[in-house]
Amino acid sequence: MSEDNRRDDELINRTESAEAEKGGGRELEAANLFDLRRIIGGLFVLYGAILTITGLFDTQAEIDKSAGVHINLWAGIAMLVLGGLFLVWAFTRPLGEQLAKAERESEEARARSGGDR
């Protein structure tokens, strides 16, 4: 599990440095917690791998138990895919950038509504 911790720490450092760069407000800082998408992705990839490997070595008796559905294998693959999708989402749209963008947009909106008055 040291790997998980290291990954979390790395995430924390990254979000913290992203915060420092833009010097965002309290709310944004809190939003930076750490990216839930990576945690879900990581857990499901791990579970998926465990089930897929278990599934590959399932005996016929185990397959018969689940009414002939090779459930460890299929569920394992499905979980790998789901976990993978979360990881792709998290890495293609990193939290830090999204937050900066959201802040810019809300500032623009604030400026606009201020101007209307």
Place this chain on the structure above:
Amino acid sequence: MTQTRLDTNFLDYAILAIYFIVVLGVGFAARRYIKTSLDYFLSGRSLPAWITGLAFVSANLGATEILGMGANGAQYGVATVNYYWIGAVPAMVFLGLVMMPFYYGSKVRSVPEYLRLRFSNSSHIFNSITFALGTILIAGVNLYALALVLELLLGWTILTGIVVAAVIVLIYITLGGLSSAIYNEVLQFFVIIAALIPISVIGLHALGGWSGLSDKIEKTKLGEAGLHALQGTAPGHVTNPIGATWIGLVFGLGFVLSFSYWTTNFAEVQRALSAKNLSAGQRTPLIGAFPKLFIPAITVIPGLVALVVVPKLGSDTGTLAYNNAIPLLMNKYLPNGMLGIALTGLMASFMAGVAANVSAFNTVVTTDIVEPYIQRDRPDAYYVRVGRIVTVAGMIVAIGTALIASGYSNLMNYLQALFSIFNAPLFATFIIGMFWKRSTPAAGFWGLVAGTTAALVTYIGYKWAGWFSFGSDLDESFWGAGAAFVIDAIVTVAVTLFTKPKPVEELQGLVWGMANVDESARKPKWWESPQLLGFSALGIGAVLTIIFW
């Protein structure tokens, strides 16, 4: 196959252990970001809608819900879907579209705090105390139910189960506050789904798909009636398995019980209040409504499958109670590996229920009781510390209330009775307070007191004193909730007519027609429109109800 003790091996326990490590890791990581009480109690109002939306539905996806709905699936058949499409989705949409602008727009931190702004301190104190009491009783139910399942599936003693679950939930909430409760709820949502889908898929496969399953259901004791949602609900000619008329279903289940649960239960509303802006707050229950529409596919179907493949399911003896429908299927169909995922899903769903109660409890005790009335004007860090202490104390009390729950044979009915006492009156007060500017502070307080008393009297009169008799425990909670709602409404209106209303300018942001506008929000994308989401959810619910009519 009537054995409930799971055939677990090292692999299953490893999968469970990995989950606990991740959950605790989330707690430790969240701790690094808790700087203010707002962070601790409302996640700094910073979360995106998809996270709060999934947490919203997950907070309700406790294992009493999953095992209970599986049991209902086996006992009542397809009619169980009424608990979802009539009994949940409309209320969730109402919360998002109509009530959220007042909750979120007025920047309250809790449901009782809304009462303080809208009415007065007296209704605020009354509701804070009854809420804290109700929540801790419900947390006890969830803890006890978990211990029952652990005993059944793994052979742990009841006390071991209660303590292990309590300690884990305690650690991650004490450390990370609401953030770690919410993050874990979202994680739990996916694990629960991953645990339930395979059971439905294998069950359907084994019985020859939906048509095979329906053929076999017709030959069970449920018969043809077990395949319809609303057939046989005409008053005077009730033949459906629940034994209710459509009037009872729509007004009792769909309106009073469901609206009061979803719109005023702070354990739910808190998830929406922690969203990052009003639009996300509104979308929280609406995004939650979509999974809710489809959850019956993975709770009711296993119930139906269990009815077919487990002979004598539903007999009173030993392990064949309806409540064990899903665990029995897990044991029958799942090989090691998948079994570990399913076990983890069940544990996760129990912890979701307990965590939702405990995090709502510590918020209300700290921000609604300690901060305004007992220790005012302390530094913010003081309240974070109080929140942590309250969490520990609450958990210890919950272990005690778990022992109260152990005195009830049907936990679902005990739970419904608690909801009828603690939630139903609140809904009447809220709905009148939000839509009628004239309703007065005094009316808010006396309405709540009268409504709560009415439900309590109904319950005591039925359970102990023998003043009333009802068809069943469930019937009692329906009538109790109805009485609470009606009496609360009558008293609120009557008292309003004789007392002085609040000046209108003090009601800004709190009542219909005077909602605050969120100026800082960027313009939402078309697919983020709450109306679009809300009406789509209602539409899908209506179509599904007609298909399974």
